[in-house]
Amino acid sequence: MSSETPETTGSLADRITKPDVTPDTQPAAATEDGADGAGAQLQGSELNEPDYTVEVKLSDLQADPNNPLFSAKTFEQLGLDERILKGLSKMGFRKPSKVQERALPLLMANPAQNFVGQSQSGTGKTAAFVLNVLSRLDLSPDMQTRPQALILAPTRELARQIVGVIQIMGQFLEGLIIGTAVPADSNTRPARMACSVVVGTPGTVMDMMKKRILAPNDIAVLVLDEADNMLDLQGMGDQCIRVKSALRPTTQIVLFSATFPEHVSEYSKKFAKDPNEIRLQHEELTVEGIKQLYIDCNDEEEKYNNLVQLYGLLTVGSSIIFVRTRNSAAEIEKRMVAEGHTVASLTGGIEGSQRDTVIDAFRSGDAKVLITTNVLARGIDVSTVSLVVNYDIPDHHTPGRPREPDFQTYLHRIGRTGRFGRIGVAISFVSNQEEWNMLRKIQQHFGCQIDRVDTGDWDEVEEVIKKTIKNSRAQANFAANQQ
Numbered sequence: 473m474s475s476e477t478p479e480t481t482g483s484l485a486d487r488i489t490k491p492d493v494t495p496d497t498q499p500a501a502a503t504e505d506g507a508d509g510a511g512a513q514l515q516g517s518e519l520n521e522p523d524y525t526v527e528v529k530l531s532d533l534q535a536d537p538n539n540p541l542f543s544a545k546t547f548e549q550l551g552l553d554e555r556i557l558k559g560l561s562k563m564g565f566r567k568p569s570k571v572q573e574r575a576l577p578l579l580m581a582n583p584a585q586n587f588v589g590q591s592q593s594g595t596g597k598t599a600a601f602v603l604n605v606l607s608r609l610d611l612s613p614d615m616q617t618r619p620q621a622l623i624l625a626p627t628r629e630l631a632r633q634i635v636g637v638i639q640i641m642g643q644f645l646e647g648l649i650i651g652t653a654v655p656a657d658s659n660t661r662p663a664r665m666a667c668s669v670v671v672g673t674p675g676t677v678m679d680m681m682k683k684r685i686l687a688p689n690d691i692a693v694l695v696l697d698e699a700d701n702m703l704d705l706q707g708m709g710d711q712c713i714r715v716k717s718a719l720r721p722t723t724q725i726v727l728f729s730a731t732f733p734e735h736v737s738e739y740s741k742k743f744a745k746d747p748n749e750i751r752l753q754h755e756e757l758t759v760e761g762i763k764q765l766y767i768d769c770n771d772e773e774e775k776y777n778n779l780v781q782l783y784g785l786l787t788v789g790s791s792i793i794f795v796r797t798r799n800s801a802a803e804i805e806k807r808m809v810a811e812g813h814t815v816a817s818l819t820g821g822i823e824g825s826q827r828d829t830v831i832d833a834f835r836s837g838d839a840k841v842l843i844t845t846n847v848l849a850r851g852i853d854v855s856t857v858s859l860v861v862n863y864d865i866p867d868h869h870t871p872g873r874p875r876e877p878d879f880q881t882y883l884h885r886i887g888r889t890g891r892f893g894r895i896g897v898a899i900s901f902v903s904n905q906e907e908w909n910m911l912r913k914i915q916q917h918f919g920c921q922i923d924r925v926d927t928g929d930w931d932e933v934e935e936v937i938k939k940t941i942k943n944s945r946a947q948a949n950f951a952a953n954q955q
């Protein structure tokens with residue numbers, strides 16, 4: 473495979489410069505919008521435990537104080553507006569998760585205080601910050617076209633997904649106007665962002681502020697989703713700082729992520745001064761419903777052969793294959809397509825609306841196997857994803873030194889499955905001593921178990937993985953049928 477520089481989410485905003493600014497006047501109906509990323513499919517569904525036999529309801533998971541989905545309270549008890557409660561009920565959200573229950577009182581208190589929140593992947597952080605944003609908007613006629621909240625995300629896919637959540641959650645809020653600020657194909661942009669909430673990527677938002685398309689004066693809340701990632705990347709971190717410095721000093725700063733590595737943690741608190749905090753130990757971070765496995769491969773070619781062997785399993789539900797570089801993604805896609813398999817790929821090499829077409833096809837199930845880089849490692853919420861493959865283990869590479877595992881990216885990648893109580897499988901390919909060492913360190917870091925898959929008997933491999941996947945698929949179908 474290629475020795476091209478690994479792709480990170482950070483390079484994206486630097487490469488793409490033309491903004492697409494789309495103020496959406498009225499939210500689409502829940503079913504139209506695609507449930508994923510907006511939650512409509514997750515209707516408090518019945519879920520199965522990973523041991524394949526015992527059925528566990530989401531309500532049971534939410535009643536277990538040790539589960540991240542637990543809450544003692546109801547949404548009603550959290551003091552939310554009636555119209556927002558109606559939106560939540562339409563989405564099938566019956567009870568808050570732990571992070572929602574704990575974060576919302578802190579986020580919504582007045583005077584507003586800054587906030588740094590951490591919780592496992594797929595536990596509902598988006599709803600936590602969206603509910604705070606919606607609760608703080610003044611939607612009177614003269615205010616509804618003035619941006620009062622700004623949400624930043626590292627990729628256009630995540631920004632668009634958050635827009636989808638706001639549309640559905642806020643569907644009963646009259647006068648709610650949402651603006652999307654992501655890089656686009658054309659130069660068309662409005663003269664002014666006439667909306668109440670803006671969701672975008674830092675580069676585009678900064679550019680729009682510079683050009684006075686986006687007025688910062690009324691922005692009362694700034695949210696950074698995947699905050700550790702954005703603040704840690706030089707380009708994006710600088711853009712976030714510049715955006716923040718254009719806002720009034722009283723703006724509430726809200727940071728969310730599943731991970732806050734130590735070196736970003738202190739810095740986060742400087743970005744969001746004197747915050748209320750919800751934090752987790754790294755041993756608490758792995759999601760129980762994700763079965764972690766690895767496959768021994770002799771070399772790169774065997775990695776490819778094993779992936780092809782897995783194809784039948786990849787298409788039982790939906791799956792995401794993570795590789796290090798764009799070139800690898802393109803190469804694997806080309807080979808698999810030439811051999812008659814149906815796969816799609818999305819990397820930073822694709823721009824603008826072409827990317828939207830790929831991710832939308834993946835969300836709808838038209839494309840079931842997606843090959844990608846770290847660009848989609850974070851935040852993407854597609855409930856049918858039952859299998860994640862780390863074709864290449866995520867790493868930090870300093871030339872001349874052994875590769876070190878990228879713990880945060882590993883966690884975010886495998887977190888694309890097993891969302892909100894679902895179960896899923898994550899398989900990592902290991903093809904040499906260095907990769908084996910990295911896998912061992914990941915296991916130690918998170919105190920988790922990563923079991924070897926014996927590829928001597930593919931029938932058995934299939935059986936084990938299929939059972940898990942089928943269960944999570946049954947959950948998805950069940951949830952969909954409940955709508």
Ligand SMILES: Nc1ncnc2c1ncn2[C@@H]1O[C@H](COP(=O)(O)OP(=O)(O)OP(=O)(O)O)[C@@H](O)[C@H]1O
Nearest residue numbers: 511565567568593594595596597598730851853892
């Ligand atoms: N209270 C709830 N009840 C039912 N489903 C919920 C609830 N809160 C969130 N969900 C659903 O759970 C899924 C995961 O939520 P979300 O994408 O916000 O997770 P996250 O914590 O931001 O994950 P990540 O760290 O991967 O970004 C979504 O499909 C969402 O609709």
